[in-house]
Amino acid sequence: MDQPPGSPDQPAVGNGLPSCYRHPGRETGIRCTRCERPICTDCMVSASVGFQCPDCVRNGSGTGHAPAASRPRTLAGGTIAADPRxxxxxxxxxxxxxxxxxxxxxxxxxxxxxxxxxxxxxxxxxxxxxxxxxxxxxxxxxxxxxxxxxxxxxxxxxxxxxxxxxxxxxxxxxxxxxxxxxxxxxxxxxxxxxxxxxxxxxxxxxxxxxxxxxxxxxxxxxxxxxxxxxxxxxxxxxxxxxxxxxxxxxxxxxxxxxxxxxxxxxxxxxxxxxxxxxxxxxxxxxxxxxxxxxxxx
CATH class of the missing domain: 1.20.1540.10 (Rhomboid-like)
Structure with a gap:
């Protein structure tokens, strides 16, 4: 049975790692701590524990805060910019x-x-x-x-x-x-x-x-x-x-x-x-x- 986009269990690619739910084909070993969907470095948002996906941050899922309360962060803790290059x-x-x-x-x-x-x-x-x-x-x-x-x-x-x-x-x-x-x-x-x-x-x-x-x-x-x-x-x-x-x-x-x-x-x-x-x-x-x-x- 096909899985819908955004499912926590994305199909594995390459060496068996799942692919990012927002970027199919991009392997990652990281999952959102809220919804457990696999996320790549471009989608990772630093949270108090682990990382969250942009959707959970935007919706304030389980955080008890307004969506704007969480600032998107890169893997190293930097601010995610509109032009990352x-x-x-x-x-x-x-x-x-x-x-x-x-x-x-x-x-x-x-x-x-x-x-x-x-x-x-x-x-x-x-x-x-x-x-x-x-x-x-x-x-x-x-x-x-x-x-x-x-x-x-x-x-x-x-x-x-x-x-x-x-x-x-x-x-x-x-x-x-x-x-x-x-x-x-x-x-x-x-x-x-x-x-x-x-x-x-x-x-x-x-x-x-x-x-x-x-x-x-x-x-x-x-x-x-x-x-x-x-x-x-x-x-x-x-x-x-x-x-x-x-x-x-x-x-x-x-x-x-x-x-x-x-x-x-x-x-x-x-x-x-x-x-x-x-x-x-x-x-x-x-x-x-x-x-x-x-x-x-």
Whole structure:
């Protein structure tokens, strides 16, 4: 006998997990604590105990409160926005705008790329992070020189960023992106030759890749696709020339650590664990930068 839409026992798909009652075909291991219907990350609303579906929140089912009393929350506790991909779009637009500006003015790239310490014969001056140009650790994350470089990175940003932003919320997603990119810059600054320039959003993208693996594990999704993608990217990282593997590894480690803190934080101490994890990653990143600066000066 066919089951009506919205039945608590939705047909299982893929590896046996039920599908979300609002998004057929999307596997999930989470159920609404009120009606017991399976719900995916886009439909999960944080409740005092577990998660509720949008229908139960809207109707105030069993809560004893008016429907407006419950604010929809993402898996990580962020506010569900009307456009769950806004930050992803903004980051993509910034990267593209800086790329166009850099193609029009090569000097812009030289002024903003990541370099530890080097002599600039054009302006007869010493440049680099160790000389006080700390901003290069951040600006390098938005620079690209080749079309294929920005093309691959922006595809990764869109494919990985959009679902992550929807699952984490805007503020948490932005923190994940920026801290992953910064960690990638810091490890590059620490290990690479001081006079070797580096640029690109790859550190941040690898952070999103690590976070995606953590989120999929948390939701009991099939891990094979993301693990294969991760393996391929690491293979390219260590076999292709002119790739700053340090940025990839730094971003991956930071993004994975931040995502673990965000999606596995206990509800009663969620903010403390999430802020603490981001703060710890930032502290380690700053420590690496200070250590390298001390060694170069």
């Amino acid at each position: 806004l930050i992803t779009k903004v980051l993509l637009a910034i990267n593209v705008a800086v790329f166009i500006a850099g193609r029009a003015a090569d000097q812009l790239v030289r002024d903003l790329d990541l370099i530890g310490l080097a002599y600039n014969p054009v302006d007869n001056e010493i440049v680099g992070v160790a000389d006080g140009q700390w901003y290069r650790l951040v600006t390098a994350m938005f620079l690209h020189q080749e079309v294929w470089h920005i093309g691959f990175n922006m595809l990764g940003l869109w494919w990985l960023g959009a679902p992550l932003e929807a699952a984490l919320g805007r503020a948490r997603f932005l923190a994940l992106y920026l801290l992953s990119g910064l960690a990638g810059s810091a490890l590059t600054y620490l290990i690479a030759d001081a006079n070797e320039p580096s640029l690109g959003a790859s550190g941040a993208i690898f952070g999103l890749l690590g976070a995606t693996a953590v989120l999929m594990r948390r939701m009991n999704y099939d891990m094979k696709p993301v693990l294969v993608l991760l393996a391929l990217n690491l293979l390219f990282t260590f076999t292709m020339s002119n790739i700053a593997w340090e940025a990839h590894v730094g971003g991956l480690v930071a993004g994975t650590a931040i995502a673990v803190g965000m999606v596995h934080a206990p509800r009663e101490r969620r903010a403390l664990v999430q802020y603490g994890t981001c703060g710890l990653v930032l502290l380690v990143t700053v420590g690496l930068v200070l250590a390298r600066t001390a060694a170069l000066t």
